[in-house]
Amino acid sequence: MKAHIVTLPGDGVGPEVTAAAVAVLKAVAERHGHVFAFEEQLIGGAAIDACGEPLPAAALAACQAADAVLLGAVGGPKWSDPNAPVRPEQGLLALRAALGVYANLRPLQVHPALAELSPLKNERLQRVDVLFVRELTGGAYFGARTRSADAATDECKYTVAEIERVVRRAFELARDRRRQLTSVDKANVLETSRLWRSTVQRVAADYTDVTVEHQLVDSMAMLLLTRPSAYDVVVTENLFGDILTDEAAALAGSLGLLPSASLGDGKAGLYEPIHGSAPDIAGKGVANPVGAILSAALLLRHSFGLDIEAAAVEAAVDAVLRDGPHSRDIGGSAGTTEVLAAVLAALDALADSATAFPSGARACG
Structure with a gap:
C-alpha cells in the first residue's frame, strides 16, 4: 500500500523518539512492500519559536490531508509560564479538535521481565x-x-x-x-x-x-x-x-513504554507515546523509544489495517523488553539508538519465524 504520514516531532525528546518510530515504519515498509511517504511539520514549543503559534496553518493542513499523524511530545520549561498567552499544549488540543479524534486508546500491559520495576x-x-x-x-x-x-x-x-x-x-x-x-x-x-x-x-x-x-x-x-x-x-x-x-x-514500570492512538470516525488517526517531552534528558540520546515505536504499531493497525505488520513490530519490542538492551528508565544503560537497533534486529530475526505470532496471541489495542 501507499500512505502519507505526517510527523510532528515537537519538543524535548520528541524528535529523538519520533525518529526511532519512523525508522521502524521504514523498515516495515521495506520488508512488506509498502510505500510510506513522510512529511515533517512543526508543533508545540518548536512551532512557537519558529512561527509564533503552537500549530501553524501549514502543519494543520498537512495533518488534515495525511493518512496518519505521528507525534512526539510538546512542551518544556522554556514555554511553561502559566500566564503566557500562547502555550505548546494549545497546539495539541487544537490538533485533536481539528482532526476530530475523540477516542484516545491507551493499551496497558505489564511485561513479565519488567514487573520488578512496578x-x-x-x-x-x-x-x-x-x-x-x-x-x-x-x-x-x-x-x-x-x-x-x-x-x-x-x-x-x-x-x-x-x-x-x-x-x-x-x-x-x-x-x-x-x-x-x-x-x-x-x-x-x-x-x-x-x-x-x-x-x-x-x-x-x-x-x-x-x-x-x-x-x-x-x-x-x-x-x-x-x-x-x-x-x-x-x-x-x-x-x-x-x-x-x-x-x-x-x-x-515507565511512562516511556506506553503508546496511544487517537481515533475519530475515519481511518486517519493521531499516534503518540503517552510520555511528555522529558526536557531533562532531551538531546542526550537516552530517551526510551518503545512508546513511540508501539504507537507506530497502532498506526499500522488502526489507520492502515496492517495487522500482521503491527503484530511484527509488537513482537520485536516484546523480544527486546525480554532480552534487552534496556534504556535507563527501565533499569538498563542503552541509549535510544541502541534500543532502536535491537528492535530492528528483532524484526529481521522474526521475519521468517512462525513463532513471531504464536497461536492465540493478542496484540495491544
Missing part, C-alpha cells in the same frame, strides 16, 4: 491487560474559561452525542477482547457524569454481550492499584482519563 507487588501484576478509552475532545479541556484577579472557572461540558460516540467505540473494542466494560465517572456529584452514566446505560442495551460496570473515579484510582487485572476496557471522560492513564502507566 511499585506494586508482582502477584498483583499477573495478567494485567487493560485498554483505556479516553474521550479526547470534550470536557474541561475544551470548555469555556474565565479568569479575574481573584477567581477562575473552567467549564466542563458534554453532549449526549459526544458521550455516545466514544462509548460505542469502547463497546466495540470490548467485543473484540474479554467483553467487559468499566465506565468511570463521578455521578454522585457532577451533572456531566450523571449524563455520562445514563448514556452508557442506554447504549449498553445494544451490547448485551458485553458486561458493564460503573465506577466512581476516586474509587477507580484505588482499584487500579489494588486489583488492576480485574479490568478489560475502561472508558471515561477527558480529564479523568488523563489522570487515570498516567497512574496506570506506573504499573508498567
